[in-house]
Structures are given as C-alpha cells and as structure tokens.
Amino acid sequence: MANLVEPKLIKPLYDELQKERFVTLATIDYETGGPNVSAISWILAKDEGTLYFAVDNRSRIIQNIGENNQVVINLIANESTYSIQGTAYIKEERLQDVPLKLALIEVSINEVRDVMFYGSKIVSEVKYDKTYDKDAAARLDKQVMDAMKKA
Template identity: 55%
Template sequence: MPNLVESTLVESLLSALQEEQLVSISTVDFETGGPNVSALSWIYASDETTIHLAVTAKSRIVQNIENNNHVVVTLYANESVYSIHTTANVQEKEADQLPLKLALITLKIKEVRDVMFYGAKICVEPRFEKTYDKEAAKKLDQQVMRLLKNLK
C-alpha cells in the first residue's frame, strides 16, 4: 500500500499541531549546503496550509531559511511519521513581545507525506520534559504559543 500524500494538513494532523508537539525541522545549511536538523516544540498550525514556529533569534535555522526557504517538518502523530514540505518566511527576526529574543517564522505547506515504512506503526509517540524551572517554562511556553496563535 503506498504512503499517503496530501497538499494540506488533514484534520488529525492540524489538531496535533495545535497542541505542544516535539517535531524536527530540516533546513539547508547556509554554509555547507548540507542538511541541518533541529528539534523544537514552539510550533502551531493556524490552518491546514500554514504553520508558525518560534526559534531563538540567533539560531542557525534563521540564517538557513534566509538563504534557502525550503523546510521540512517531521511530525510523529496518528501512529505514523509525516514529512511536511514547506516554504518558509522569517516574519520577525527578534520579536520584542517576549522576554527571550525569538525569531518568528511562517511555513506555507506544499506537501504532506506519510513516510512510515511499510507494515509498521508508531506505538508510543515521542514525549519530552522541560528540565529547567517548570513554572518559568510554562509561563514562557504560554507566551510564545499565544504569540504564534495570533500570527497572520
């Protein structure tokens, strides 16, 4: 059975990306031209064609996107693995609405591909735990997500 390919997020993936998720994003490294993979959780899908994310303003991700705007988000959800191909735009290099200097990035979805290998499923989706001050982490997460939810 071939893996599914869509041009937008299906409802279950949209819902998954409207909650805190651990994802990886792949960019093209601006110096080497090779792949650059990073893990992040500040991500929010505003609709079936648009994803917003926040990264540290000094992150290599920002320079990579400015040089080559092709970005792939890897999402573990619905017992499978999805590769979400996008084009990216750095909306703000340093959002001043937060105590931490973050860049705000908008991703426009071009293709969503189920990339799980044949005859298998994800039994337990990846989970993570913040290891710094839990109250500070919760407050910052809420601020960042509120900002991402209000991006156009």
Template identity: 55%
Template sequence: MANRVETYLIPVLFEALQEDRLVTVATVDGKSGGPAIHTISWIRAFDENTLRMAVDSRSRIVENLKHNSAVAIHLLANESAYTVFGTGTILTEKAAGVPVKTAIVEIHVSEIRDVMFYGSKIVSEPKHEKTYDEYAAKKLDEQVLEALKRGADT
C-alpha cells in the same frame, strides 16, 4: 497507510499540531549547502496550509532560511510518521511580548507525505519535559504561543 500524499494538513495532523509536540525541522545549511536538522516544540498549525514555529533568533534555522526557504518538518502522529514540506518565511526576529529574542517563522505547506515504513505503526510517541523552572517554562510557553497566534503583528 504508507506513502499517502496530501497538499494540506488533514484534520488529524492539524489537531496534532495544536499541542506541545516534539518535531524535527530540516533546513538547507546556508554555509555548507547540506542538510541541517533541528528539534523544536514551539510549533502550531495556523490553518490547513500554514504552520508557525518559534525559535531562538540566533538559531541556525533563521540563518538557513535567509539563504534558502525550503523546510521540512518531521512529526510522529496518528500512529505514523509524516514529513511536511514547505517554504519558510521569517515573520519577525523579535517577537513582542516574549522576554527572550524569539523569531517567528511561518511555513506554507506544499506537500505532506506519510513516510512510515510498510507494515508498522507508531505505538508510543516521544515525550519531552522542560528541565528548567516549571513556572518559568509555563509562562514562557504561554508568551511564545501568543506570539505565534499574532504572527507578523508581533
């Protein structure tokens, strides 16, 4: 259903953001003022109004959010394409219990738009794989997901 607008994560999107999912993050570049696009998978819905994502502390996402808190998340779910608009807050730049310097960002959802073009649906969502040691990837994912749950208590 194209052009649907919500102010919170509807249940199907909340559930979609409880698992490993490839999403695109848009921020405002702190240097140029133009759009900056990033791809991440460490993102979870915390509640119907809040997302949390983890990124490398050196990421441009962190620097950009320090200059402008506007953020948009693009995800494919529920046979459609959605843009989640919100305000990003850096909860920590060094999540405890994570061996790599990881920032935790909380996003307060202000609006969600179904942006799929008319008369179509997503028939296959993109999949990704970690290309480094499978055991190390799984362990790091678990540590990061725990840090996302803790949020500011990291």
C-alpha cells in the same frame, strides 16, 4: 501500498499542532549546503496550509532559511510519521509579548507525506521533560504559543 501524499494538513495533524510538541526541522545549511536537522517544540498550525514556529533569532535555522527557504518538518502523530515540506520565511524578526528574542517563521505547506514504513504504526510518541524551572518553562511556553496564535 504507496504512502499517502496530501497538499495540506489532514485534520488529525492540524489538531496535534494546536499545542506545543516535539518535531524535527530540516533545513539546508547555509555554509555546507548539506542537511541540518534541529529539534523544536514551539510550533503551531495556523490553518491547514500554514505552520508557524518560533526559534531564537540568533539560531542557525534563521541563517539557513535566509539562504534556502525550503524546509521539512518531521511530525510523529496519528500512529504514523509525516514529512511536511514547505517554503519558509521570517514573518517577524522579534515575536511580540515574549521576553526572549524569538523570530516567528511562517511555513507555507507544499505537501504532507506519510513516510512510515510499510506494515507498521507508531505505538508510543516522543515525550520530553523540561529540565529547568518547570513553572518558568510553562509560563514561557504559554507566552510563546499565545503570541503565535495572535500573529
């Protein structure tokens, strides 16, 4: 059976991307021309065809997107693994109403591909824990997600 390919997010993926969650982001490294993978959690589906994510505006991700705007976001959800390929650009160099200097990146989705290997499903999704002040982390997470929703 061939893996499914969609031009935009299916509803279960859109719903999962309405809150902070762990994903990996692949960009093309601006120095080496090779792949670069980062873990991020501030991500939001603005609509079925658009993703927003926030990263420190000094991040290598920003430099990579500046040189080559093709990105892939890997999402584990809906009992499967998805590769979300798109074109990224810096929507805001400094996300408003957030104490950190974060850039807001917009990704226009080109395709969503179910890349789970045949005959299997995800039975447990990735979980993580903030290792610093949990109250401060929760406040910051809320500020970032709220700012992305307003953008």
